[in-house]
Amino acid sequence: MKKTFLFVLVLLTALQPLKADEGMWLPLLISNRIGDMQAKGFRLTAEDVYSVNKASLKDAVVLFGGGCTGEVVSRDGLLFTNHHCGYGQIQQHSSVEHDYLKDGFWAMNKDEELPNPGLTVSFLQRMEEVTEQVLKGYQPSMSETQRDSVVRVNSAAITKSINDPEKGIRSSVEGLYYANQYFLFVYKIYSDVRLVGAPPSSIGKFGGDTDNWMWPRHTGDFAIFRIYANKDNEPAEYSKDNVPYKPKRYFTISRKGVKEGDFTFVYGCPGSTKEYVTSDEVRYIGNVSDPEKIALRTQRLDIQKKYMSQDQAVRIQYSSKNASVSNAWKKWQGEAKGLARRKTVDSKIAFEQDFRNWSKNNQYNGLLDQLSSLYEQRNPYFRASEYYNETVSTIELLTFANRIYTALEAGNPISEIAERFYKDYYQPIDEETFVAMMQAFDKQMSSEFKPSYFTEKLSKYGSIEAWRNDLYAHSLFTDKNKVLKLTKEELSKLDADPAYEMYKAFNQWYRKDIQPPISRISRDIYLAYRKYMKAQMEFQPDKAFYPDANLTLRVAYGKVAGYSPSDAVYYSPVSTLKGIIEKDDPNIFDYNIPQTLRDIYAEGGHDDQPVCFLATNHTSGGNSGSPVINADGELIGINFDRVWEGTMSDLAFDPDFCRNISLDIRYLLFVVDKIGHAKWLLDEMSFAD
Numbered sequence: 116m117k118k119t120f121l122f123v124l125v126l127l128t129a130l131q132p133l134k135a136d137e138g139m140w141l142p143l144l145i146s147n148r149i150g151d152m153q154a155k156g157f158r159l160t161a162e163d164v165y166s167v168n169k170a171s172l173k174d175a176v177v178l179f180g181g182g183c184t185g186e187v188v189s190r191d192g193l194l195f196t197n198h199h200c201g202y203g204q205i206q207q208h209s210s211v212e213h214d215y216l217k218d219g220f221w222a223m224n225k226d227e228e229l230p231n232p233g234l235t236v237s238f239l240q241r242m243e244e245v246t247e248q249v250l251k252g253y254q255p256s257m258s259e260t261q262r263d264s265v266v267r268v269n270s271a272a273i274t275k276s277i278n279d280p281e282k283g284i285r286s287s288v289e290g291l292y293y294a295n296q297y298f299l300f301v302y303k304i305y306s307d308v309r310l311v312g313a314p315p316s317s318i319g320k321f322g323g324d325t326d327n328w329m330w331p332r333h334t335g336d337f338a339i340f341r342i343y344a345n346k347d348n349e350p351a352e353y354s355k356d357n358v359p360y361k362p363k364r365y366f367t368i369s370r371k372g373v374k375e376g377d378f379t380f381v382y383g384c385p386g387s388t389k390e391y392v393t394s395d396e397v398r399y400i401g402n403v404s405d406p407e408k409i410a411l412r413t414q415r416l417d418i419q420k421k422y423m424s425q426d427q428a429v430r431i432q433y434s435s436k437n438a439s440v441s442n443a444w445k446k447w448q449g450e451a452k453g454l455a456r457r458k459t460v461d462s463k464i465a466f467e468q469d470f471r472n473w474s475k476n477n478q479y480n481g482l483l484d485q486l487s488s489l490y491e492q493r494n495p496y497f498r499a500s501e502y503y504n505e506t507v508s509t510i511e512l513l514t515f516a517n518r519i520y521t522a523l524e525a526g527n528p529i530s531e532i533a534e535r536f537y538k539d540y541y542q543p544i545d546e547e548t549f550v551a552m553m554q555a556f557d558k559q560m561s562s563e564f565k566p567s568y569f570t571e572k573l574s575k576y577g578s579i580e581a582w583r584n585d586l587y588a589h590s591l592f593t594d595k596n597k598v599l600k601l602t603k604e605e606l607s608k609l610d611a612d613p614a615y616e617m618y619k620a621f622n623q624w625y626r627k628d629i630q631p632p633i634s635r636i637s638r639d640i641y642l643a644y645r646k647y648m649k650a651q652m653e654f655q656p657d658k659a660f661y662p663d664a665n666l667t668l669r670v671a672y673g674k675v676a677g678y679s680p681s682d683a684v685y686y687s688p689v690s691t692l693k694g695i696i697e698k699d700d701p702n703i704f705d706y707n708i709p710q711t712l713r714d715i716y717a718e719g720g721h722d723d724q725p726v727c728f729l730a731t732n733h734t735s736g737g738n739s740g741s742p743v744i745n746a747d748g749e750l751i752g753i754n755f756d757r758v759w760e761g762t763m764s765d766l767a768f769d770p771d772f773c774r775n776i777s778l779d780i781r782y783l784l785f786v787v788d789k790i791g792h793a794k795w796l797l798d799e800m801s802f803a804d
């Protein structure tokens with residue numbers, strides 16, 4: 116009897132769904148979490164994670180470019196990130212003759228590594244709370260404008276004393292928790308970062324946009340770079356004389372593999388979350404913003420796809436653009452559904468009811484009503500601005516006209532801008548997009564949110580199609596040779612160019628009629644949130660609050676875990692090469708694997724080759740390329756995605772649905788070895804086992 120009871124108890128515990136671990140914590144304050152991390156299996160100390168006195172894991176993590184993460188994996192500055200993070204660079208080096216997107220790229224020695232002007236990696240040197248310094252001189256009696264200027268002056272003084280562009284040192288002061296606290300972040304930025312290796316897209320982007328944001332997943336989403344420095348190991352612009360960067364710390368790689376329940380820890384730079392907003396914001400995002408933007412992008416994607424499937428050159432030209440349009444499009448779909456499924460608006464309203472009761476007799480009374488009325492004022496303008504961004508601003512000819520005009524005006528050279536643009540421009544796509552987007556703008560915006568320029572032109576032409584015909588027939592910007600010959604003296608002529616004229620008219624309308632009310636109201640909203648954030652902390656004194664993501668370095672920990680996306684379905688957390696072969700289909704672009712991979716598989720013995728795994732780490736956009744680390748601080752994977760059903764975690768984390776997707780590091784090793792034959796890279800890495 117007793118035994119049965121114990122057995123049932125054990126069974127119940129074992130069957131309990133694994134709960135995900137919400138939170139993206141500041142490394143500086145990791146000592147507050149280290150007890151919990153260790154209780155969940157972590158075997159290192161807070162000092163191992165973050166330290167300014169000795170080398171720690173943070174010294175092996177970088178902000179890659181402007182919005183991804185990367186990790187250093189050798190004493191010679193070798194760096195891993197995602198294929199989709201290096202996509203722009205891989206594409207820049209590609210042409211129909213050398214198609215590195217299609218065929219992959221493998222440097223066979225350091226001399227073959229490819230430079231990428233403009234690409235940087237930023238190491239966080241230290242962070243520090245500076246609230247007191249930033250608010251020095253601030254009196255509670257001051258107005259918000261006065262507070263702002265105190266903050267601005269003090270922050271500028273702090274960063275000015277630290278910044279040293281010559282040495283690649285840049286710092287910033289960030290207001291976290293809606294500027295209830297201020298933190299200083301000091302970065303060292305390296306700007307010679309070379310491409311070392313990338314798998315063919317049929318591996319690095321396997322599953323394409325069909326599998327993007329989904330499980331089961333089999334994408335080998337990695338790319339390899341190397342950081343270079345001058346002879347003193349300091350940042351320097353690209354030069355043949357630069358040498359591989361010697362890191363303070365690099366990751367050791369574990370080949371032991373993962374299984375359900377294993378501790379995991381993601382160290383990276385999530386971009387943006389809104390965990391503490393009111394039901395008003397969630398309602399707007401889930402019911403208005405997401406569905407409307409999804410509908411507009413569906414049209415653009417259909418147009419791009421039509422032309423891309425007809426012509427290999429167009430496919431290369433639009434691959435990067437198409438991927439980025441599609442990426443948010445799919446994320447928003449999961450987000451809107453997830454918010455609806457878990458009734459986030461209702462649960463926020465219930466929370467707000469409790470909050471209202473609590474705040475009846477304190478200084479926060481009325482705060483939620485104030486926020487509601489601010490949202491009511493903001494939303495129509497905000498919606499117009501989202502339409503502007505998703506319609507007019509997506510017409511390539513218009514934004515290009517503006518880039519050229521601005522460069523000429525500033526006396527800057529235009530040839531590089533023009534060459535870059537025309538390399539990836541296909542006019543039929545742009546023309547069809549123009550018609551679809553301007554028709555949507557016409558239909559969805561009420562007349563008070565249309566510039567008079569638009570209404571006048573439309574009535575002059577009679578239809579968007581007629582407008583399109585005239586625009587593309589008469590704008591000089593469709594003609595590369597004419598653009599390349601432009602000089603500053605001809606600026607006045609450009610004022611009358613139909614593409615530039617349209618860009619300018621819409622832009623002026625936006626800046627005069629739309630942007631100012633949004634800025635003003637958003638500022639008030641932000642200020643109200645500063646109070647609301649503080650109030651939430653007082654209202655829930657026992658809750659551990661983490662600041663919303665803002666591309667600063669964070670720690671998210673959890674464990675390897677599957678999930679159940681719907682009734683009677685359970686997804687286990689590890690995918691293998693067997694699944695790639697199951698999906699393989701030469702007739703479907705996204706699932707057509709390289710012949711070499713088929714041949715390797717046919718040799719036998721590779722069924723269990725791991726490819727990707729799921730875990731419960733709280734991640735967001737920007738965490739792409741982040742190191743996924745085991746209980747001993749060793750590298751076991753590279754984060755690259757979340758599951759679609761969990762993308763509402765940017766607003767509300769649901770432990771049952773939110774999972775991050777990582778590449779199993781052993782698949783990277785497999786591809787580098789068997790597809791890339793780049794053994795020299797494996798020799799450079801160091802392995803824990």
Ligand code: ARG
Nearest residue numbers: 199323324327328438442756
């Ligand atoms: N969803 C991932 C992220 O947000 C991967 C995007 C790139 N992959 C793609 N198929 N578009 O960045």
Ligand code: GLU
Nearest residue numbers: 735736737738739756757
């Ligand atoms: N792929 C995303 C990125 O670029 C990470 C996925 C996510 O949003 O979690 O950062």
